[in-house]
Structures are given as structure tokens and as C-alpha cells.
Amino acid sequence: MIRVLLVDDHTMIRKGLRVLLEGYPEIKIVGESHNGNDAILKSISFAPDVVLMDLSMPNGLDGFSASAEIRKLAPSVKIVILTMHDEEIFVQKAVTVGAHGYILKNSHGELLFQAIVEVYGGKHFYKTSVSQDIVRQWLKSESKKLPSVLTDREKEIVRLIVLGYANKEIADKLSISVKTVENHKTNIMQKLELDSKHELIQYAIKNRYLDLAF
Structure with a gap:
């Protein structure tokens, strides 16, 4: 059965x-x-x-x-x-x-x-x-494939950043605090060893984070 x-x-x-x-x-x-x-x-x-x-x-x-x-x-x-x-x-x-x-x-x-x-x-x-x-x-x-360095929530935040959402808008959309969004962004940049938003955008495009919603 x-x-x-x-x-x-x-x-x-x-x-x-x-x-x-x-x-x-x-x-x-x-x-x-x-x-x-x-x-x-x-x-x-x-x-x-x-x-x-x-x-x-x-x-x-x-x-x-x-x-x-x-x-x-x-x-x-x-x-x-x-x-x-x-x-x-x-x-x-x-x-x-x-x-x-x-x-x-x-x-x-x-x-x-x-x-x-x-x-x-x-x-x-x-x-x-x-x-x-x-x-x-x-x-x-x-x-x-090896497991992604980013969690699903971090990938979601990267996608929203690239789409132009501000921290407050991301927080509202994901029902989390602005401080939590800021902490996620810090962790993301550290994990990916990136220094700027421009580098983050390039990373997101290369890894197709904008193709579909996570």
C-alpha cells in the first residue's frame, strides 16, 4: 500500500x-x-x-x-x-x-x-x-553538488535585495525584524566573502536566484 x-x-x-x-x-x-x-x-x-x-x-x-x-x-x-x-x-x-x-x-x-x-x-x-x-x-x-553555503532563508534575502527591497520591506515581507535582516545580510557577505552590494548582485545572477521564487 x-x-x-x-x-x-x-x-x-x-x-x-x-x-x-x-x-x-x-x-x-x-x-x-x-x-x-x-x-x-x-x-x-x-x-x-x-x-x-x-x-x-x-x-x-x-x-x-x-x-x-x-x-x-x-x-x-x-x-x-x-x-x-x-x-x-x-x-x-x-x-x-x-x-x-x-x-x-x-x-x-x-x-x-x-x-x-x-x-x-x-x-x-x-x-x-x-x-x-x-x-x-x-x-x-x-x-x-555540495550543499549550498547559504541557507534557504539567506538565499531568499539575497533575491529580495537584488530586486531592490529595503531592509524594512524585506522584514515585513518575511515577517522578521529589521535587525534579523541586517544580521542575515552580514552573515551572507561573510559566507560569500563579498565586499559590496554589486558583488552580491553578480553572485545572485550567476547562481540564478532571480529565475524563480524560493
Whole structure:
């Protein structure tokens, strides 16, 4: 029995997925989440084997941020991104956050079932317009990467700095104090051994911090 958690901000989509997947005796739906924050909590408390994760969820964390957090807090949980986004940049970001699978919402039910079974069995399952050879290269490259010197929160702050947000605006956006923002900025500059905002901007561009929200 494969335990599955459904994550999508649209109730009708979650209900449709539940009806579809409950038709397979190998699958048990253990819960549903309507945003990334709730998905993280339920991934820990419900201990699903596989999470079907939507990307575009306006309230709370997006699917990428939630997936990255789940991979840290519940590393045994497998994540399959289920989305309408077929662009290369989204697929590559999924690889970066550690998603085990990626399929499109217009895929037929059998493909979704196959994705769940494959990732549950320890494999990757990416079915998009991006070449399978390219995806394999990304996965191989990602597996060899050393952990980033910056934390996810520090990366988020770098991105907001480059986008032109002032300390007070960053603090308000992230629900932290201005002092905390200043401390993060000091730590970031020290970790990266940078001396100026210009160098920080160049670093952020080189490492593609502006491609997608963290």
C-alpha cells in the first residue's frame, strides 16, 4: 500500500485526484493539503510515502519551497510535482529542490499511477517536453553538488535585495525584524566573502536566484 498526500489549492482538483487514485488498490490517500505550509506539517504528521505537489499556490508557500522543506524535514518522503507548467526552467527547478518526479496535469491517469509507483520504488520519473537526456544530466549533476553555503532563508534575502527591497520591506515581507535582516545580510557577505552590494548582485545572477521564487 502506497500512502499518498495530495497538495493543490483547488478543492475540485484534489477531489478528482482522490477519485482517480482510489481506483488503484495499491494506493491509499492519507490526506489533502491546500497550500505548501499545510503540506509540510502533514508530510511530517501523516508520514506519506509520496506527495503529489502542485506548484502554483497563491496562499502560503509555493510548491517548490514546500518541496525543499519537506526534503529536509522528512527525507524519506518522495515528491512528485503535478503541474501545468512544462517550461524548462520549472523542470530544472524541480530537480534542484529534490523532486523525484514531474508530470503534467493533462497526463492520463495511468501515467500518474506509474509516476507514484516508480518514485516509491526509488526511481526518478520526469515526463515533460524537456529531453530525458537533459533531465538525466541535471539529476546526475545535482546528486554531485555540495550543499549550498547559504541557507534557504539567506538565499531568499539575497533575491529580495537584488530586486531592490529595503531592509524594512524585506522584514515585513518575511515577517522578521529589521535587525534579523541586517544580521542575515552580514552573515551572507561573510559566507560569500563579498565586499559590496554589486558583488552580491553578480553572485545572485550567476547562481540564478532571480529565475524563480524560493
